[in-house]
Amino acid sequence: MPDSPADPVRASLGRQTFLTLLGARAATVAPGRVVIELPARADLCQQNGFLHAGAITSIADSACGYAALTLMPDGHDVLSVEFKVNLLAPARGDLFRAEATVVRPGRTLTVCQAEVVAVTEGGPDVPVALMQATMIAIVPRG
Amino acid sequence: MPDSPADPVRASLGRQTFLTLLGARAATVAPGRVVIELPARADLCQQNGFLHAGAITSIADSACGYAALTLMPDGHDVLSVEFKVNLLAPARGDLFRAEATVVRPGRTLTVCQAEVVAVTEGGPDVPVALMQATMIAIVPRG
Amino acid sequence: MPDSPADPVRASLGRQTFLTLLGARAATVAPGRVVIELPARADLCQQNGFLHAGAITSIADSACGYAALTLMPDGHDVLSVEFKVNLLAPARGDLFRAEATVVRPGRTLTVCQAEVVAVTEGGPDVPVALMQATMIAIVPRG
Amino acid sequence: MPDSPADPVRASLGRQTFLTLLGARAATVAPGRVVIELPARADLCQQNGFLHAGAITSIADSACGYAALTLMPDGHDVLSVEFKVNLLAPARGDLFRAEATVVRPGRTLTVCQAEVVAVTEGGPDVPVALMQATMIAIVPRG
Numbered sequence: 283m284p285d286s287p288a289d290p291v292r293a294s295l296g297r298q299t300f301l302t303l304l305g306a307r308a309a310t311v312a313p314g315r316v317v318i319e320l321p322a323r324a325d326l327c328q329q330n331g332f333l334h335a336g337a338i339t340s341i342a343d344s345a346c347g348y349a350a351l352t353l354m355p356d357g358h359d360v361l362s363v364e365f366k367v368n369l370l371a372p373a374r375g376d377l378f379r380a381e382a383t384v385v386r387p388g389r390t391l392t393v394c395q396a397e398v399v400a401v402t403e404g405g406p407d408v409p410v411a412l413m414q415a416t417m418i419a420i421v422p423r424g
Numbered sequence: 425m426p427d428s429p430a431d432p433v434r435a436s437l438g439r440q441t442f443l444t445l446l447g448a449r450a451a452t453v454a455p456g457r458v459v460i461e462l463p464a465r466a467d468l469c470q471q472n473g474f475l476h477a478g479a480i481t482s483i484a485d486s487a488c489g490y491a492a493l494t495l496m497p498d499g500h501d502v503l504s505v506e507f508k509v510n511l512l513a514p515a516r517g518d519l520f521r522a523e524a525t526v527v528r529p530g531r532t533l534t535v536c537q538a539e540v541v542a543v544t545e546g547g548p549d550v551p552v553a554l555m556q557a558t559m560i561a562i563v564p565r566g
Numbered sequence: 567m568p569d570s571p572a573d574p575v576r577a578s579l580g581r582q583t584f585l586t587l588l589g590a591r592a593a594t595v596a597p598g599r600v601v602i603e604l605p606a607r608a609d610l611c612q613q614n615g616f617l618h619a620g621a622i623t624s625i626a627d628s629a630c631g632y633a634a635l636t637l638m639p640d641g642h643d644v645l646s647v648e649f650k651v652n653l654l655a656p657a658r659g660d661l662f663r664a665e666a667t668v669v670r671p672g673r674t675l676t677v678c679q680a681e682v683v684a685v686t687e688g689g690p691d692v693p694v695a696l697m698q699a700t701m702i703a704i705v706p707r708g
Numbered sequence: 709m710p711d712s713p714a715d716p717v718r719a720s721l722g723r724q725t726f727l728t729l730l731g732a733r734a735a736t737v738a739p740g741r742v743v744i745e746l747p748a749r750a751d752l753c754q755q756n757g758f759l760h761a762g763a764i765t766s767i768a769d770s771a772c773g774y775a776a777l778t779l780m781p782d783g784h785d786v787l788s789v790e791f792k793v794n795l796l797a798p799a800r801g802d803l804f805r806a807e808a809t810v811v812r813p814g815r816t817l818t819v820c821q822a823e824v825v826a827v828t829e830g831g832p833d834v835p836v837a838l839m840q841a842t843m844i845a846i847v848p849r850g
Contacts (some may be wrong), residue, residue: 300476334442340478584760620766699835
């Protein structure tokens with residue numbers, strides 16, 4: 283199924299050594315929407331034992347970038363221009379899920395939003411962060 | 425020298441397991457100014473081999489938080505409210521240095537800025553990211 | 567109906583001389599949700615004849631602030647801590663509508679989002695801006 | 709002196725009807741740096757009599773846009789992609805001054821910062837806002 287938007291996204295994700303170090307994985311790759319999940323781990327924390335804001339940002343930023351990439355022509359790559367994160371609650375849970383959606387696709391710039399929720403077995407999902415981001419399409423040369 | 429602003433900062437930094445995982449360390453801790461350094465490593469990259477924006481954000485956010493903490497009364501803790509990052513150039517280099525300064529200290533909220541530069545042996549420092557952040561003081565209970 | 571969240575909001579809005587200058591008005595005031603409308607006018611434009619980003623921001627920021635205020639105890643006031651705006655399309659239309667919703671209410675800080683759409687008679691609403699904002703509750707003294 | 713960066717900036721500023729409505733004017737136009745001033749006026753306020761955040765943003769955004777434009781080739785125009793504003797103190801004073809500088813110029817995207825200070829006769833300047841913004845170059849057609 284070479285036409286699935288999931289393929290270039292999963293290939294690119296596999297080259298992101300930092301996401302591998304974190305233990306993050308793509309749960310959903312659909313046109314304009316990507317979900318990345320990160321299981322909690324003791325070595326991903328800030329000083330109070332919550333997930334570090336940098337780890338939260340890592341999965342939200344990657345989910346936004348790949349959500350943008352799903353709507354770009356084949357062979358394009360994507361880079362983050364900028365993002366803004368509001369931290370909504372202490373990030374404690376068994377797993378963290380970043381769900382990114384494209385707000386406005388564009389030929390050059392794409393605007394995305396991502397929500398990160400903390401998932402705890404037997405409890406409700408708790409929103410822990412909200413990202414608003416701008417991604418830029420990199421057109422392959424030659 | 426128990427009154428040095430460096431002490432609570434370094435103690436708190438030592439409890440940030442995520443910074444340990446990344447290999448980040450505090451290079452400077454002074455009132456209103458904190459520098460955190462991160463040596464380049466193959467497992468901290470995005471799909472093109474540059475330092476992942478999440479790793480850049482991790483050291484910038486921690487530097488901002490600790491810069492804010494240096495100006496707070498003893499016994500306080502600090503949490504990130506929000507931050508905004510502009511990525512200025514591909515993050516390639518031997519080492520990445522996040523330098524945070526307090527722009528406006530406050531009893532509850534403190535506004536900080538951080539610049540992250542890529543350091544390469546024999547070359548000039550290259551700015552790779554700029555953060556503008558809000559930190560909140562957490563007053564100890566009891 | 568002195569208990570309506572609309573009352574303190576409309577009273578406060580009436581004291582915002584800048585919104586009067588712009589010609590903005592509250593279209594909806596409900597718990598956690600405020601809509602402010604701004605009719606297009608020739609003296610609100612940037613160099614290409616589109617609504618100036620500052621005018622867009624003015625109604626989005628006010629809508630966010632009042633959306634936050636609707637969920638605060640009586641007698642509180644609200645100030646903007648920070649906001650981030652992505653401009654999605656040139657702002658041309660007959661009227662601009664900023665719809666703000668509270669994402670996470672808090673005793674001190676409240677996080678809001680606002681979307682601004684351009685409304686043109688006979689055409690579809692066009693999203694022109696997206697705001698993510700932090701508001702702070704000001705507790706009355708004495 | 710048709711080569712001065714000030715000329716296209718002042719020409720464009722003159723077409724910004726919203727800045728005329730506010731009473732804002734360019735105080736300095738130099739390569740990579742633009743200062744816009746706004747005298748205080750009773751009809752530019754929020755509910756407590758401080759300058760409205762939307763008016764603050766208007767001059768900061770325009771200063772950033774024009775600072776970016778000074779470094780672009782002749783005939784280009786500039787649009788705001790996004791900006792982030794931290795409000796540092798209540799905006800009271802006789803005059804408000806937004807000083808924008810280019811942080812990273814680019815062929816497509818330019819990153820700028822602006823500080824807005826409140827100026828009061830006989831008193832020190834007080835920083836009231838800090839903006840971090842992305843501008844995009846619009847290349848003329850044909």
